[in-house]
Amino acid sequence: MKFGVVRFPGSCDEVDALMACRRFAEADLLWHGDRDLSGVDAVVVPGGFSYGDYLRVGAIARFSPLMESVIEFARDGGPVLGICNGFQVLCEAGLLPGALLPNDSLRFVCRQVEVMVENPGTPFTRACEEGDTLSIPVKHTTGRYYAPPGTLPDEQVVLRYAAGHNPNGSMDDVAGVCNEDGNVMGLMPHPEHAVDPLTGSADGGRLFESLAMVPA
Amino acid sequence: MTLASAPHRELGLTDPEYDGICERLGREPNALELAVFSLMWSEHCAYKHSKKLLRMLPTEGPHILMGPGENAGVVDVGDGLAAAFKVESHNHPSAVEPFQGAATGVGGILRDIFAVGARPIAVLDSLRFGELDSPRSRYLFEGAVKGIGHYGNSIGVPTVGGEVYFEPAYEQNCLVNAMCVGLAPRERLIRSAAAGVGNQLVLLGARTGRDGIGGASVLASAELSDEDESKRPTVQIGDPFEESKLVECCLELLDRDLLASLQDLGAAGLSSSSSEMASKGEVGLDIDVSRVPLREADMEPFEIMISESQERMLCVVEPARLDDVLALCERWDVRATVIGEVTGTQHLRVFDGDELVGDMPVDALVDDVPLYDLEPEEPAEALYPQPRARLDAGASPAEALLALLSSSNIASKRFVFEQYDSIVGSRTVRRPESADAAVLVLEPDGGSGALAVSIDGNGRRVACDPYTGAVEAVLECARNLAAVGAEPLGLTNCLNFGNPEKPHIAWQLTRAVEGIRDACLALGVPVVGGNVSLYNEGGEGPIYPTPIIGMVGKLPEPRTVPRTAFAAEGHAIALVGMFEPALDGSELEKLRGRLASSLPPLDLAAHADALVRVRAAIRAGGLPTAHDISEGGLACALAECCVAGGIGARVSLEGDEAAVFGEAPGGVIVAGPREAIDSLEGAIVIGEVGGGDLEIDGVLRVPVSELRTAYDDAIPATLAG
Numbered sequence: 060m061k062f063g064v065v066r067f068p069g070s071c072d073e074v075d076a077l078m079a080c081r082r083f084a085e086a087d088l089l090w091h092g093d094r095d096l097s098g099v100d101a102v103v104v105p106g107g108f109s110y111g112d113y114l115r116v117g118a119i120a121r122f123s124p125l126m127e128s129v130i131e132f133a134r135d136g137g138p139v140l141g142i143c144n145g146f147q148v149l150c151e152a153g154l155l156p157g158a159l160l161p162n163d164s165l166r167f168v169c170r171q172v173e174v175m176v177e178n179p180g181t182p183f184t185r186a187c188e189e190g191d192t193l194s195i196p197v198k199h200t201t202g203r204y205y206a207p208p209g210t211l212p213d214e215q216v217v218l219r220y221a222a223g224h225n226p227n228g229s230m231d232d233v234a235g236v237c238n239e240d241g242n243v244m245g246l247m248p249h250p251e252h253a254v255d256p257l258t259g260s261a262d263g264g265r266l267f268e269s270l271a272m273v274p275a
Numbered sequence: 276m277t278l279a280s281a282p283h284r285e286l287g288l289t290d291p292e293y294d295g296i297c298e299r300l301g302r303e304p305n306a307l308e309l310a311v312f313s314l315m316w317s318e319h320c321a322y323k324h325s326k327k328l329l330r331m332l333p334t335e336g337p338h339i340l341m342g343p344g345e346n347a348g349v350v351d352v353g354d355g356l357a358a359a360f361k362v363e364s365h366n367h368p369s370a371v372e373p374f375q376g377a378a379t380g381v382g383g384i385l386r387d388i389f390a391v392g393a394r395p396i397a398v399l400d401s402l403r404f405g406e407l408d409s410p411r412s413r414y415l416f417e418g419a420v421k422g423i424g425h426y427g428n429s430i431g432v433p434t435v436g437g438e439v440y441f442e443p444a445y446e447q448n449c450l451v452n453a454m455c456v457g458l459a460p461r462e463r464l465i466r467s468a469a470a471g472v473g474n475q476l477v478l479l480g481a482r483t484g485r486d487g488i489g490g491a492s493v494l495a496s497a498e499l500s501d502e503d504e505s506k507r508p509t510v511q512i513g514d515p516f517e518e519s520k521l522v523e524c525c526l527e528l529l530d531r532d533l534l535a536s537l538q539d540l541g542a543a544g545l546s547s548s549s550s551e552m553a554s555k556g557e558v559g560l561d562i563d564v565s566r567v568p569l570r571e572a573d574m575e576p577f578e579i580m581i582s583e584s585q586e587r588m589l590c591v592v593e594p595a596r597l598d599d600v601l602a603l604c605e606r607w608d609v610r611a612t613v614i615g616e617v618t619g620t621q622h623l624r625v626f627d628g629d630e631l632v633g634d635m636p637v638d639a640l641v642d643d644v645p646l647y648d649l650e651p652e653e654p655a656e657a658l659y660p661q662p663r664a665r666l667d668a669g670a671s672p673a674e675a676l677l678a679l680l681s682s683s684n685i686a687s688k689r690f691v692f693e694q695y696d697s698i699v700g701s702r703t704v705r706r707p708e709s710a711d712a713a714v715l716v717l718e719p720d721g722g723s724g725a726l727a728v729s730i731d732g733n734g735r736r737v738a739c740d741p742y743t744g745a746v747e748a749v750l751e752c753a754r755n756l757a758a759v760g761a762e763p764l765g766l767t768n769c770l771n772f773g774n775p776e777k778p779h780i781a782w783q784l785t786r787a788v789e790g791i792r793d794a795c796l797a798l799g800v801p802v803v804g805g806n807v808s809l810y811n812e813g814g815e816g817p818i819y820p821t822p823i824i825g826m827v828g829k830l831p832e833p834r835t836v837p838r839t840a841f842a843a844e845g846h847a848i849a850l851v852g853m854f855e856p857a858l859d860g861s862e863l864e865k866l867r868g869r870l871a872s873s874l875p876p877l878d879l880a881a882h883a884d885a886l887v888r889v890r891a892a893i894r895a896g897g898l899p900t901a902h903d904i905s906e907g908g909l910a911c912a913l914a915e916c917c918v919a920g921g922i923g924a925r926v927s928l929e930g931d932e933a934a935v936f937g938e939a940p941g942g943v944i945v946a947g948p949r950e951a952i953d954s955l956e957g958a959i960v961i962g963e964v965g966g967g968d969l970e971i972d973g974v975l976r977v978p979v980s981e982l983r984t985a986y987d988d989a990i991p992a993t994l995a996g
Contacts, residue, residue, distance in 0.1 A: 068519070068607070069429075069516050069520075071519075071696075072431070075701045079701075092606075108515070108516060108519075110516070111429075111514070111515075111517075113516070166693075166694055167424050167425075167694045167695075168693050168694070169694070169695060169696050169697055169698065170693055198699075251701075252698050252699075252701065255701075257704055257716060257834060258698070258701060258702070258704060258716070259706070
């Protein structure tokens, strides 16, 4: 089992994500300008400000050479996890439903929040039980999830913010969603920053652990 | 030329300074040379009113790898790793345009850190504004915080700590000081001295535009006035995306050993970076401004030389490695242009194509700069008005406590630190307000233990007594480190003062530097570098004298670092350290509308010993709770531990009001299981954790929920109007 973590210019959390993946499996960085996914079994699109997030968050990264290969990989059923800016990129790429809008506070927010596992049946949550509460930090300015009515079936909601923990005004407290096939997931909280109690929590490790359980 | 219209005066040079330039050149300078000299001889670049004073600071110590004079100070943190750190001000730009001023302040200090080869791993900020009931202060505060967050968050460097105070003396002239800490394998460290005649001078990063022209001289080295909106063009505009590529590119260039030297472009742009590199290397440099990539095509050579456009670095490259350097820069999408070369002339020569447009001895620009003696004079009368009273004379102790907790200087700064990414990098063991210092684990970098970092200063106390106030700032910073079990390795400082040409400001500055010196000597902590920001005055007078102290320390075991929060019912609460509280200069006195004219003298040697005992107590590892006693005294420190832990406490204090609300350096509250507390040498047990109230026997009893509301809601409520 090998993870590939995308590095765009302007990525911030790619090394954190790489270290988080390496707790559970092999992992390497993938360069945005390459087309070759180096035979990885799962792709993580990390947080940050890809290409400066100019124009609109995630809008430029979606057109990078590597992302074209990631989109193809996802359409072939490969597991792809988008975290924060990665979630925004996957929405821009049309791999996930909905969009991320500016927080209702209009400010950046960095805060430890609790999220509930709504769907433990995905490759990203199979190490969890339904209703598990995970303590994971968020940090973003553009994290208010929205999907037009009727476009997000309940089973595609993977994570919801616990009561009182919605940091950005997301619709129905949605914190993480997956595509119809369940092989692509995006979430605003940063599981790679919750893999060690020393730095706050180990709950986010459950997502990487779940992915590492996918047969190679 | 008639002196009244002399261009050198408009550029901030005096007539004798102009004569000095002519003497050193053997002729009158042309317009480009005059522009370059005016910046290089500005207070901001030349430290001409502070250099002599700064020589009294101790700068040697066993851990120092690079001291003052380099882009940042560097200390050895063991395991082959080095920590680089520095604090710098961006006060005047932030007073003119708070978002960009503060953002580029962060950008600038980050460049200082990666210029020595270190990866920036933490930012801290120290901010001062007028009182929050002033709309201008709210505008500056919100803008500066947003700007700091914008830059630090976008570039993936966590902002892990800092401090904010609000005093009327900063109403017109806010302070924005930013500190950065970086980490490097020792072998990656690089100096800025240009070397090797014939080596190529390569400019990296953003194009050069007209932004920030004259920032160092016109803006940073003069008092602020009402016409400052016209100075907006002297404020630079930041682009963190460009800098993020520049960080990665420069560190990879250094990892591959492709550079001979590296320097950031800050104040005075190409002029200062090139001449300082040449001065340190005792070489000359030829620069061809026609090769510099421009944002605007019609820029004059002098504009190119003094532009303060952000996100640029200058490096020296051996010709044989040039192709590798250019290829790596292209991979990172970083613009790289050969703009000149190292010469043996000891002159900075500026060409526009083939035409020589400026020729200046490096020595005259950097080393042979006029230095001035200060003429300090203790003022006969108080310099600052008494603050406006905000608390009734008849208020009860409980009312005083709630008023203190909801005063903007003490209230929770959650509004600020939630706008900062404090966790990127996976090193942050203690986030803001969870412990007295930020704690950054070294494990991801192959090191052992953790770094502890704090930034501190209290201008109002320095205004009461510049010497003792400055000593206290150093002690507070060391105490914050001790409260997480860290031993200080080095100190950086930013001296924010008014106009040093005025005798009473010269006196404040001199006394404060003497205080920092004495405290550093007593603690055995060397100064590794710093920054001076003078002329911080608005129409209503000078700011409070504000020396800001930043320290980096090391601790062996990050897993047992105590938190501010009380942890469990029944834990014993004790006082460790040396604590002799008084009301002079305290927050309570401020709320009552009084500003003292002195502070009680301190026994520095005894304080240094006490800090060693505090550190030993924390390192023993049995204490889940530790919190230093600072603004608002013991009562506020206890209240903060209660609010953080969501649990009450009962304590007994001997003494009068000063024992409850008085302030002094040196005291730390600890709490833990009884046997852990009993084993501490010299600890005074004052009570026990438990219940839903904070109760001080015979003085006050307040539910923790009320304390929390006062502490948590004050700043958001004030901002909401």
